Amino acid sequence: EAQVTQNPRYLITVTGKKLTVTCSQNMNHEYMSWYRQDPGLGLRQIYYSMNVEVTDKGDVPEGYKVSRKEKRNFPLILESPSPNQTSLYFCASSLGSIGNEQFFGPGTRLTVL
Amino acid sequence: EDQVTQSPEALRLQEGESSSLNCSYTVSGLRGLFWYRQDPGKGPEFLFTLYSAGEEKEKERLKATLTKKESFLHITAPKPEDSATYLCAVQALDNNNDMRFGAGTRLTVKP
Numbered sequence A: 001e002a003q004v005t006q007n008p009r010y011l012i013t014v015t016g017k018k019l020t021v022t023c024s025q026n027m028n029h030e031y032m033s034w035y036r037q038d039p040g041l042g043l044r045q046i047y048y049s050m051n052v053e054v055t056d057k058g059d060v061p062e063g064y065k066v067s068r069k070e071k072r073n074f075p076l077i078l079e080s081p082s083p084n085q086t087s088l089y090f091c092a093s094s095l096g097s098i099g100n101e102q103f104f105g106p107g108t109r110l111t112v113l
Numbered sequence B: 001e002d003q004v005t006q007s008p009e010a011l012r013l014q015e016g017e018s019s020s021l022n023c024s025y026t027v028s029g030l031r032g033l034f035w036y037r038q039d040p041g042k043g044p045e046f047l048f049t050l051y052s053a054g055e056e057k058e059k060e061r062l063k064a065t066l067t068k069k070e071s072f073l074h075i076t077a078p079k080p081e082d083s084a085t086y087l088c089a090v091q092a093l094d095n096n097n098d099m100r101f102g103a104g105t106r107l108t109v110k111p
Helices: none
Strands: A006-007 A010-013 A021-025 A031-038 A042-051 A054-057 A076-078 A086-094 A108-112 B003-007 B010-014 B019-027 B030-038 B045-050 B056-059 B062-066 B070-075 B084-094 B097-103 B105-110
Touching: A006 A086, A021 A031, A021 A086, A021 A108, A021 B084, A042 B084, A042 B097, B003 B084, B003 B097, B010 B019, B019 B030, B019 B084, B030 B070, B045 B056, B045 B062, B070 B084
Parallel strands: A010 A108, B010 B105
Antiparallel strands: A006 A021, A021 A076, A031 A042, A031 A086, A042 A054, A086 A108, B003 B019, B019 B070, B030 B045, B030 B084, B056 B062, B062 B070, B084 B097, B084 B105
């Protein structure tokens, strides 16, 4: 089954404790992206990757890091989480960045205390 | 800056009561406008892509239309299972990497 998976689905952590949210897709997609979703603000792009070893900032990259060492995986790293990073996070992938629909993962609900 | 505004924020309908959701956008040049459906606790699910003014696409009870300024998602004779949040997103010609999303319309269909 074609899908995007994220882990963990739920996470409660404390300020400053480094964490990684994993994202994996099995569709051989070149383009992958991370979003955060907050009430009233919609989905906002954090980082994206056009292909292996190619990543770039989206609209709200502060406080986040990503890596793309393999085509299928695109982890999101919070080196020192803060309460304002409490949010619902989605990973997405698509064939390419131009005019293609994105396939979304199930989401990771993160709470930073 | 590219902007996407969806209205209304929330819409409650009776089963069978047709209505429309609006997505207004401001973009220098439109590459594509996307509609997604999002169920509670799940990721958005793709519905339609529209590329040029005048284009229409249909899927079951849903029909999406596009003008140069806005898109409508028409829901004909909705059923309770159509209850979800509907998201609109645009991609600009001059920014291949940015998918700009609206805040969504939360639709509730009562039996």
